[in-house]
Amino acid sequence: xxxxxxxxxxxxxxxxxxxxxxxxxxxxxxxxxxxxxxxxxxxxxxxxxxxxxxxxxxxxxxxxxxxxxxxxxxxxxxxxxxxxxxxxxxxxxxxxxxxxxxxxxxxxxxxxxxxxxxxxxxxxxxxxxxxxxxxxxxxxxxxxxxxxxxxxxxxxxxxxxxxxxxxxxxxxxxxxxxxxxxxxxxxxxxxxxxxxxxxxxxxxxxxxxxxxxxxxxxxxxxxxxx
Numbered sequence: 001x002x003x004x005x006x007x008x009x010x011x012x013x014x015x016x017x018x019x020x021x022x023x024x025x026x027x028x029x030x031x032x033x034x035x036x037x038x039x040x041x042x043x044x045x046x047x048x049x050x051x052x053x054x055x056x057x058x059x060x061x062x063x064x065x066x067x068x069x070x071x072x073x074x075x076x077x078x079x080x081x082x083x084x085x086x087x088x089x090x091x092x093x094x095x096x097x098x099x100x101x102x103x104x105x106x107x108x109x110x111x112x113x114x115x116x117x118x119x120x121x122x123x124x125x126x127x128x129x130x131x132x133x134x135x136x137x138x139x140x141x142x143x144x145x146x147x148x149x150x151x152x153x154x155x156x157x158x159x160x161x162x163x164x165x166x167x168x169x170x171x172x173x174x175x176x177x178x179x180x181x182x183x184x185x186x187x188x189x190x191x192x193x194x195x196x197x198x199x200x201x202x203x204x205x206x207x208x209x210x211x212x213x214x215x216x217x218x219x220x221x222x223x224x225x226x
Contacts, residue, residue, distance in 0.1 A: 001116065002026040004045040006036030006062065007078075008054050016049065016078075023109050033057025040066055041156065041177075042139070045073055046116050052079040052090065060093050067094035069177075070125060070136075070163055074115035078103065127162040130221030132200060132208060134162050143204050150199065153178055157192050158200070161209070161219035168212040193217055 003025045007013040010031070017027045028045075030036035033054040040048050040062070048066075052059035063075055074097075077090045082100030090098050096118070097111050127134040131144045139155055141148040150158065156178035161169055171186040179188065197209050208222040 001046045002028065002044055003047050003049060003112070004028050004030060004036065004039055005049045006030045006033070006040075006054065006059070007049070007051045008032055009051075019105050020109075020112075023105075025112075033059065033062050037062045037065060038179075040073060041069070041071065042152070044139075046119075047112050048073055048075045049078050049112075050075055050095070052077060052081050052086065060089060063090065063095050064093040069160070072119070072125065074119050076108075076111060076115060078108070127159065127165075129162050129165045129219050130208065130223050132162070132219075134159055141200070143200055143206070146204075148199050148203075150196075154192055154196055154199070157189065158196055158219070161217060165219050165221075168215045168218050170216040172216075174216060189216070 001024075003020060005013060005016050005020070005027055007016060007029070008031050013029050013031065017029055020027045028039060030039050034056040036048075036050065036054065037057060050059045050062060054062070059077060059079070063077075066073070066075070075095045077095045077098045078101065079086070079098075080101045087098045096115055099108060099111060125136045127136060133142050134140070134155070135142075136159065139152070141150050141155065141158065157174055160174060160177045171189045174189045175184070175186070178192070193209065201207055201209055206222055208220055210218045210220060212218050
């Protein structure tokens, strides 16, 4: 079972990695909010252990952004901020549990097990726009039942467009969602969209990925107009 730990304090991150690995978990580390958000979007984790005071993007914003995008991965906030207002804000922004430091490994692991049990029956999200579908958990794209192989970046671009199907999505939003660093070049998005059009549209004689002049792109069910 894979866990993502988002923690900027190097010593604590290493301790968590060692302790959770000893408990049988596979553990990935992220050391700032932007990196943590990027990694959490992969959908590969059973649980995200998230600090609140992170450089780049704080834990509250990471949590809120994941929930806005429909990411249902359980989030356990593990932080030195133990005030009742801190706990309330974390839970209100989408965290599933909250554990203040210092903490007991026995309690931490028990809470992780509880979160996994709680989410085990939830079906992984599948985004569908017409006959184009994205299995977010498995990272699989299909058009009319046929599998379409996408790179992680291409999948991330198409995922955001699918989550906002029918809406114009700006190049800035796509850059923020699909690139882990502070990418600013819209040509990066244009290049990915060009490849996506070949894979999910041209290969099936479709035109679902539309350009919205002066803004960005929109994904539609083009069968409605065919």
